[in-house]
Amino acid sequence: MRTFLTRRPRLAELITQLGKFGSVGAVAYAVQLAATNLLWGVVGLGPLTGQVLGTLVAIAVAFVGNRFWTFADRARTGFGRETFLFLLMNGVGLLIQLGCQWFSVYVLGLDGPVAQNIAGNVVGVGLGTLFRFFSYRTWVFPEPPAAVTTAEGPGAEDAPHEDPTTV
Template structure:
């Protein structure tokens, strides 16, 4: 695998980016699930409200991790612009999650704790994550047109 990645630096760079994105996402996911379930268990708020609160907290964790680690090699386009686009893309991602939860509860009639966690925190988060990765790379933290694509595997670059 290492030889393959050494011969294909663009794939190696993408793999490194996916790994970092996944690590940040895993931390944000733990935050989201913990807070969502905490809200569901200790308040009278709706399932949807709990999902929104948990996801909002995870969005803050994800912004810091992605801006300053995953996509740190990309030129900044302004913190205000990046924050606004990040929030918009996460709003879409949250709608995907809440849509999955709503579909399970209101269409399929599945409102138990296991079903709601699977719908909102597995299916919804999974689909939302695919959208977010594409959106972050494309719109939030884009490469500038004049920036070259990586020509070396990430681990062989000299800082």
């Protein structure tokens, strides 16, 4: 297996990212489950309100873990840009999660605590997680751009480069 992954560094990188993403996600998921169920059971919030607030707490945990661990080797494109895109992509993930919850509660009529957890915290989180991983890798924490050289041919990387702005 090690030889296989050595020959395929992009696959090895993907597997490493998936492991880190899964670990961060597991912590954020535990936080989300605890917060959501606390808001439903102790505070008495409705199913969708509790789901939104619990998920917002988990999003904060996930941002820190993904920015500084999962995608630590990726290009830094600015804290504001990354935060905005992270929140935007999590908003879409949350809509996926809420869509599953809404369908279960208001279409299927399954509004008990177990049904709410399965719809929102299993099916919804699962589908939202697939979207989040893809969007984080692609847009939020993109790969650094490849180095650009202006000279061509063998040894071009060692050749001196002229500044095109000077004449």
